[in-house]
Amino acid sequence: xxxxxxxxxxxxxxxxxxxxxxxxxxxxxxxxxxxxxxxxxxxxxxxxxxxxxxxxxxxxxxxxxxxxxxxxxxxxxxxxxxxxxxxxxxxxxxxxxxxxxxxxxxxxxxxxxxxxxxxxxxxxxxxxxxxxxxxxxxxxxxxxxxxxxxxxxxxxxxxxxxxxxxxxxxxxxxxxxxxxxxxxxxxxxxxxxxxxxxxxxxxxxxxxxxxxxxxxxxxxxxxxxxxxxxxxxxxxxxxxxxxxxxxxxxxxxxxxxxxxxxxxxxxxxxxxxxxxxxxxxxxxxxxxxxxxxxxxxxxxxxxxxxxxxxxxxxxxxxxxxxxxxxxxxxxxxxxxxxxxxxxxxxxxxxxxxxxxxxxxxxxxxxxxxxxxxxxxxxxxxxxxxxxxxxxxxxxxxxxxxxxxxxxxxxxxxxxxxxxxxxxxxxxxxxxxxxxxxxxxxxxxxxxxxxxxxxxxxxxxxxxxxxxxxxxxxxxxxxxxxxxxxxxxxxxxxxxxxxxx
Numbered sequence: 001x002x003x004x005x006x007x008x009x010x011x012x013x014x015x016x017x018x019x020x021x022x023x024x025x026x027x028x029x030x031x032x033x034x035x036x037x038x039x040x041x042x043x044x045x046x047x048x049x050x051x052x053x054x055x056x057x058x059x060x061x062x063x064x065x066x067x068x069x070x071x072x073x074x075x076x077x078x079x080x081x082x083x084x085x086x087x088x089x090x091x092x093x094x095x096x097x098x099x100x101x102x103x104x105x106x107x108x109x110x111x112x113x114x115x116x117x118x119x120x121x122x123x124x125x126x127x128x129x130x131x132x133x134x135x136x137x138x139x140x141x142x143x144x145x146x147x148x149x150x151x152x153x154x155x156x157x158x159x160x161x162x163x164x165x166x167x168x169x170x171x172x173x174x175x176x177x178x179x180x181x182x183x184x185x186x187x188x189x190x191x192x193x194x195x196x197x198x199x200x201x202x203x204x205x206x207x208x209x210x211x212x213x214x215x216x217x218x219x220x221x222x223x224x225x226x227x228x229x230x231x232x233x234x235x236x237x238x239x240x241x242x243x244x245x246x247x248x249x250x251x252x253x254x255x256x257x258x259x260x261x262x263x264x265x266x267x268x269x270x271x272x273x274x275x276x277x278x279x280x281x282x283x284x285x286x287x288x289x290x291x292x293x294x295x296x297x298x299x300x301x302x303x304x305x306x307x308x309x310x311x312x313x314x315x316x317x318x319x320x321x322x323x324x325x326x327x328x329x330x331x332x333x334x335x336x337x338x339x340x341x342x343x344x345x346x347x348x349x350x351x352x353x354x355x356x357x358x359x360x361x362x363x364x365x366x367x368x369x370x371x372x373x374x375x376x377x378x379x380x381x382x383x384x385x386x387x388x389x390x391x392x393x394x395x396x397x398x399x400x401x402x403x404x405x406x407x408x409x410x411x412x413x414x415x416x417x418x419x420x421x422x423x424x425x426x427x428x429x430x431x432x433x434x435x436x437x438x439x440x441x442x443x444x445x446x447x448x449x450x451x452x453x454x455x456x457x458x459x460x461x462x463x464x465x466x467x468x469x470x471x472x473x474x475x476x477x478x479x480x481x482x483x484x485x486x487x488x489x490x491x492x493x494x495x496x497x498x499x500x
Contacts, residue, residue, distance in 0.1 A: 029209075029211065029227060029228030029230075029239040030211070031064035031065060031066060031081075031209040031210065031211050031239065032064050032066070032079075032081055034064065034209055036062050036083040036144075036146075039054040039055075039207070039243075040054075041209060041227065041241050042054060042207060042224075042241050042242070042243045044225045044227055044241065044303060045224045045225040045227075045240075045241050045242050045243065045302060045303055045304070045320075046301055046302060046303060047264075047265050047266065047299065047300070047301060047302065047303055048265070049299055050299065050301045050302075053244060053301075053464065056464070057205060057244055057464055058085075059085035059086075059087045059142075059144070060085075060204065060205060060206055060207055060243075060244060061082060061083065061084050061085070061181050061204060061206040061207070062082070062083040062206065062207045062208075063080065063081075063082055063178070063206060063207070063208045063209070063210070063248070064080070064081040064082075064208075064209050064210075065078065065079070065080045065081075065178050065208065065209070065210040065211070065248070066078060066079045066080075066210075066211045066213075067079075067177065067178065067210065067211070067212055067213075067250075068211075068212055068213025068214060068237070069213070069214060070213065070215070070234075070235060071215070073155065073167045073172045073214075073252075074154060074155045074156075074157065074167050075152070075153070075154055075155070076152070076153040076154075076155065076177070077150075077151075077152060077153075078150065078151045078152075078153060078177075078178060079148075079149070079150050079151075080148070080149050080150075080151070080178055080179060081146060081147070081148045081149075082095075082146070082147045082148075082179075082181060083144055083145075083146050084139075084144060084145055084146075084147065084181060085142070085143070085144040086139045086140065086141050086142065086143055086144070087141070087142075088141060088184055089141060090141070091138035091139060091140050091141070092135065092138065092139045092184070093134070093135055093138055093139075094123075094132045094133060094134050094135055094189075095132075095133045095135065095139075095145075095147060095181060096130060096131070096132050096133070096181070096182040096184075096189040096190075096191045097130065097131045097133065097179040097180060097181055097182065098129065098130055098176065098179070098180045098181075098182055098191070098193075098200070099124075099128060099129055099130060099131055099179055100129075100165070100175070100176035100177070100180065100200060101153055101154075101155075101165060101176075101177060102127070102128040102129050103127075103129045103161065103193050103200075104156070104159075104160050104161055104163070104165040104166075104175070104176075105156035105158065105159070105160025105161065105165065105166065106153065106154050106155050106156045106160075106165060106166070107153065107154045108151050108152070108153045108154075108177075108179070109151060109152045109153075110122050110131065110149055110150070110151050110179070111149075111150045111151060111152055112148075112149060112150045113133065113147070113148070113149045114147070114148050114149070115133065115134075115135055115136055115145060115146070115147055115148075116136060116145060116146055117148075118136055120133060120134055120136070121134075125191060126191065126192060126193055129193045130182065130191040130192075130193075131179060132189075132191075133147055149179060151178075151179065153177065155167050155172065155174070159173075159311065159312065161196055163175030163176065163200070163201075163312075163316045163323070164310050164311070164312040164316055164323045165177070166311075168310070168311040169311055169326075170253050170254060170255050171251065171252075171253040171255070171256075171308075171309070171310050171311065171326075172218075172250075172251065172252045172253065173251050173308075173310045173311075173312070173323060174249065174250040174251065175249055175316065175318075175323075176200065176201070176247060176249075177250065178248070180203060180247060181203070181204070181206070182203075183202050183203060183204055183365070183466070185365070185466070190202060190365070190367070192367075194366070194367045194419060195367075195419050195420045195424075196424065197419060197422070197424040197427045197428070198366060198367050198370060198419030198420065198427070199366035199367070199370065199373075199374075199419075200366070200367070201246060201247055201359065201366060202363070202364070202365045202366050202367060203246045203247050203363070204246075204363070204466070205243075205244035205245065205246060205363065205464040205465075206243060206244065206245065206246075207242070207243030207244060207245075208223070208224060208240070208241070208242045208243055208245065208248050209227075209239065209240070209241050209242075210222065210224070210239070210240045210242070210248060210250075211228075211237055211238070211239045211240075212237070212238050212239075212240070212250060212252075213235055213236065213237045213238075214235070214236055214252055215234065215235060215236070215254075216231055216232070216233070216234070216235060216236045217254045218236070218252045218253065218254050219252065219253060219254070219255075219256035219258065219271065220236075220238055220250065220251075220252040221250070221251045221252070221256070221269070221271050221306045221308050221321060222238070222240040222242075222248070222249070222250045222251075222306075222321065223240065223242045223245060223247075223248045223249050223250070223306075223318055223319050223320050223321045224240040224241050224242025224243070224245070224248070224302075224304070224320060225240065225241060225242070225302075225303055225304045226238055226239070226240055227239050227240065227241045242319065242320065244464050245319035245320070245360065246319055246359065246360050246363060247318060247319065248318075248319075249318035249319075249321050249323070251271070251308040251310060251321070251323065253271075253273075255273050255274060256271040256272070256273070256308075256309075257271070257272055257273065257274055257276075257279070258270070258271055259272065259279030259280055259282070259283060260283075261283045261287070263286070263287040263290065264290070264291075264294075265303065266290065266300060266302070266303060266304070266305055267303060267304050267305070268283055268286045268287065268290075268305045268306075268307075269304070269305070269306050269307070270282040270283060270286075270306075270307045270308075270309075270329070271306065271307065271308045271309060272309045272326070272329045273309055273326060273329070276309065276326065276329035276330055277329070277330075277331050278328065278329040278330070278331055278341065278342060278345055279329055281342060281345065282307060282329070282345060282349065285345065285346045285349050285350075286305060286307070286349060286353070288384075288388050289349060289350050289353050289384055289388075290305070290353070292383065292384045292387040292388055293353060293354065293356075293357065293380065293384070295387070296380070296383060296387070296452060296455065296456065297357045297361075297380075297455060297456055297459050298357070298361075298456060298459055298460065298463075300356060301356075301361065302319070302320040304320055304321075305320055305321075306320065306321040306322070307321075307322050307324050307349070308321065308322070308323055308324065309324055309325075309326035309328075309329055310323045310324065310325070310326060311325075311326060312324070312325055313325060314348065315348045315349075315351070315352045316352070317352040317353075317355035317356070317359065317360075319356070319360045320356075322349070322352045322353070324345075324348065324349070324352075325344075325348075327341060328341050328344050328345040328348065329341070329345070347381060347397065347400075350380070350381040350384045350385075351377050351378065351380075351381045352377075354376070354377035354380035354381060354384075355373060355377050357380070357459055358372070358373045358376040358377050358380065359373040359377075361459060361462075361463050361464065362458070362459055362462040362463060362465070362467050363462075363464075363465065363466045363467065364466060364467050364468070365466070365468075366419070367418060367419055367420070368418045368419075369416065369418070369468060369469050370418075370419050370427075370431050371415040371416055371431055371435045371438075371469075371492070372467055372468075372469065372472065374431045374432055374435060375415060375431060375432070375435025375436050375438065375439065376436075376439065376455075378401060378432055378435060378436035379436040379439035379440065381397055382394040382397045382398055382436065382440075385397050398436075398440070401432070401433045401434075401436050401437060402433070403433070404428055404429045404432050404433025404434075405429055405430075405433035405434045405437070406433075407425070407428075407429045407433070408425075408426055408429040408430070410434075412434075412490070413426065413430050413434065414430075414491070414492055414493055414494050415430055415431060415434055415435040415438060415491055415492055416469050416488075416491075416492035416493055416494070417430075417494060419431075434491075437491075438487075438491040438492065439451070441487065441491065442454075442476070442487070445487075446480050450479075450480065453479070454475070454476060454479045454480065457475060457479055458472065458475050458476075461475055469492060473488055473492075
């Protein structure tokens with residue numbers, strides 16, 4: 001049975017409305033009218049000190065996306081054009097895309113697909129979680145090609161797995177809502193989905209222009225910066241530019257109340273619900289955290305930093321925008337059954353903001369080597385408390401690592417395993433609990449100043465690229481001028497790896 005025959009009357013009305021919307025808002029900034037090689041469009045999204053990066057990253061993937069809903073926020077229509085360049089040493093015969101909504105309780109259906117204007121048939125894999133796009137001719141190293149697709153997307157009314165993807169309590173949260181190019185590395189295309197307790201955000205740094213269309217009463221927050229807006233009586237269209245970023249996230253709600261400030265040329269906004277009074281406190285925390293991390297790891301790259309209150313249980317990081325549990329903005333609330341909301345808000349913001357450096361500026365494979373971003377974000381949070389409140393102030397946060405590790409009786413399970421190699425209950429205890437103690441051990445052994453210099457060097461070496469456990473060790477041994485086999489064998493490697 002075809003999809004068209006199963007649509008409800010409301011669904012058909014949505015499609016008809018969408019046709020009118022495209023015509024009505026045609027004068028808004030059109031993502032597809034911007035040349036692929038135009039990087040000036042991304043300048044407003046970056047602090048001026050980071051503009052030189054736009055002359056780097058040759059061959060980075062470029063996305064142009066048009067997405068929106070004219071009526072029903074659980075049914076989206078989208079068009080996406082991708083310019084992909086082969087940066088590998090061998091010819092490629094296909095390009096692989098993740099289809100995250102199919103794994104996250106919703107669905108995404110590709111309704112048309114073409115390569116360089118010629119229609120092709122997608123090949124779905126992993127129960128529809130990935131799509132192989134066959135190329136008409138082999139794509140030689142250094143060559144680029146254009147992929148154009150349209151899609152229809154259903155959004156669930158509860159979060160199913162991984163990140164916040166759904167329409168829950170009048171908040172539309174769109175984690176990885178679009179077909180996204182998988183990473184091609186030494187193992188080939190990374191098309192397999194992450195386990196339920198792992199992260200699914202292993203992507204190359206890319207550039208985006210995204211136009212979002214909603215009813216006019218909706219407040220929209222997106223990764224990147226707004227570069228254009230047009231409104232009619234029934235619809236609004238907002239265009240965002242973002243890059244370099246690992247992925248793109250959107251959140252929207254008719255209820256959002258923005259709390260905003262500017263700090264060091266960065267516009268910081270918390271989007272909260274009416275009556276949630278800790279949005280202003282969140283602004284104070286954000287400025288303190290940015291100051292601490294910029295001093296430690298280098299400049300925050302973006303001109304915008306958004307926090308959006310959603311129904312996620314904790315929080316989830318994205319480039320320049322972070323999804324936060326809405327309960328953290330309620331004065332007097334208790335989070336996770338024991339933690340005052342203001343404490344949870346600050347510590348969670350510190351952890352998630354650390355991911356701007358460890359996952360986004362420095363990328364890594366969160367499925368195969370999750371410790372590289374999560375353990376470093378945990379350790380960075382400890383450093384934030386030390387920097388913001390004085391030496392010894394981070395010990396309370398270190399106790400949270402201990403509490404996690406104690407759940408498995410401090411078993412000396414290696415932190416360097418793939419997420420699928422841990423049971424779900426063990427994953428958190430090892431990666432978030434034992435993992436940061438490895439960094440703490442480095443600081444104890446070589447001194448906090450030497451570790452500080454190492455982490456800054458690690459960021460500089462890998463900025464906008466992909467780090468691995470091997471490269472982390474290589475830089476550490478060169479920096480500390482010491483063979484670290486003993487430490488890595490004790491903390492990081494699987495037992496069999498230490499014998500190789």
